[in-house]
Amino acid sequence: MIDLHYWPTPNGHKVTLFLEEAGLDYRLLPVNIGKGDQFQPDFLAISPNNKMPAIVDHAPADGGAPLSVFESGAILLYLAEKTGRFIPADPRGRAATLEWLFWQMGGLGPMSGQMGHFNVYAPERIPYAIERYDSEVRRLHRVMDKRLSESAYLAGDDYGIADMASYPWIGAYAKLPADFDAFPHLHRWHQAIAERPATQRAYALGPTVNPDAGKPLSEEERRHLFGQR
Numbered sequence: 001m002i003d004l005h006y007w008p009t010p011n012g013h014k015v016t017l018f019l020e021e022a023g024l025d026y027r028l029l030p031v032n033i034g035k036g037d038q039f040q041p042d043f044l045a046i047s048p049n050n051k052m053p054a055i056v057d058h059a060p061a062d063g064g065a066p067l068s069v070f071e072s073g074a075i076l077l078y079l080a081e082k083t084g085r086f087i088p089a090d091p092r093g094r095a096a097t098l099e100w101l102f103w104q105m106g107g108l109g110p111m112s113g114q115m116g117h118f119n120v121y122a123p124e125r126i127p128y129a130i131e132r133y134d135s136e137v138r139r140l141h142r143v144m145d146k147r148l149s150e151s152a153y154l155a156g157d158d159y160g161i162a163d164m165a166s167y168p169w170i171g172a173y174a175k176l177p178a179d180f181d182a183f184p185h186l187h188r189w190h191q192a193i194a195e196r197p198a199t200q201r202a203y204a205l206g207p208t209v210n211p212d213a214g215k216p217l218s219e220e221e222r223r224h225l226f227g228q229r
Contacts, residue, residue, distance in 0.1 A: 002026040003056040005043060007033050008206030008213060010109065010168035011072040015053045016202035017164040018079050018086065030209050034221035039228070046070060050228075057082070073105040076161040086160040097155040100147075100162035104169070108144075111136045112169045120173055121217065121226070141170075141183050148185035152192075159193070167193045174214065 004019065004026050006012045019026045031037045031052040038050045046068035047054040055075050060067040061082060069078045077098075080087035087097050115133035118126060144166070147154060154162040170190050171178045180187035193199055206213060217225070 001058045003029055003058070005029045005031045005047065005052050005054045005056075006205075006209065007031050007052050008210050009033075009052075010112075010172045011051075012053050013168040013202060013206075014072045014165050015055065015075050015079075016205055017167065017199060018076055018161065020198035020202045021159075021164075021196075022079065022083050022085055024079070024083070028205065028209070032210075034217070034224055036224040039224075055079075071105075073101055073165060076101065076165055080161050086164070088156070088158070088160070093156055097160050097162050100154040101165055104162065104165040108137075108140050108166055108169050111140060112172055115176065116173045117226075119176055121222075138179070141178060141186055144189075145183035145186045148189045153189065159196075163189075163193060167199075 002019070002024060004015055006016065006028055007030060031043060033052065037043060038047070038052060043052075043054070044050060046056060047070035049070065051070070053072055053075060054068060054070040055078075056066050056068045057078075058066045069075050077087070088094050111133055114129075115137045118129040118133055122129075144154070151157060153159050154166060167190065170186070178186065178190070180190070
């Protein structure tokens with residue numbers, strides 16, 4: 001059994017995508033980031049950066065005590081190695097998967113998050129910041145589109161953890177859809193993943209955990225999400 005400390009954000013979706021694809025038994029433990037659950041001592045004990053998702057594996061491969069993992073990319077890699085799925089065994093395939101996984105962690109995710117912040121959540125419009133992050137996300141989409149013109153998925157012919165990491169960040173904000181007309185290969189890839197039954201099961205969890213998703217943030221939510229130092 002795996003405990004998943006989760007809230008339905010792009011990073012949270014990454015892990016449910018894997019768990020649903022792999023058919024692993026897991027228990028969903030909501031971390032309401034708008035109410036500050038991520039700052040509770042019990043959660044900080046397994047996720048010291050006060051970010052979700054995090055997991056606790058109660059049956060680690062070494063047979064020892066429960067093992068906790070934080071950071072969504074580390075979780076995906078841990079689960080792939082635990083199950084032997086969604087990451088190639090051969091050195092070249094593994095290297096390609098890690099390249100694109102780390103590309104997402106260092107680029108697509110942070111830049112898309114900043115784009116969303118300045119377009120959707122910022123209390124005032126800052127044109128320079130909006131243009132900066134809109135342009136960078138479009139550049140990253142162009143990088144993906146080029147790669148996906150060469151292979152079915154980011155690391156090659158097979159769906160894997162690099163795709164699971166990247167998919168939730170494409171069109172993560174309803175007000176900021178990806179330009180699929182300009183990036184047809186990205187569109188093909190996105191549609192193929194959206195149609196997977198495991199993807200649909202993973203995303204169906206969101207409204208059950210946070211039925212208020214999409215509503216304007218309260219002052220309390222803003223304080224917990226953006227006001228911590």
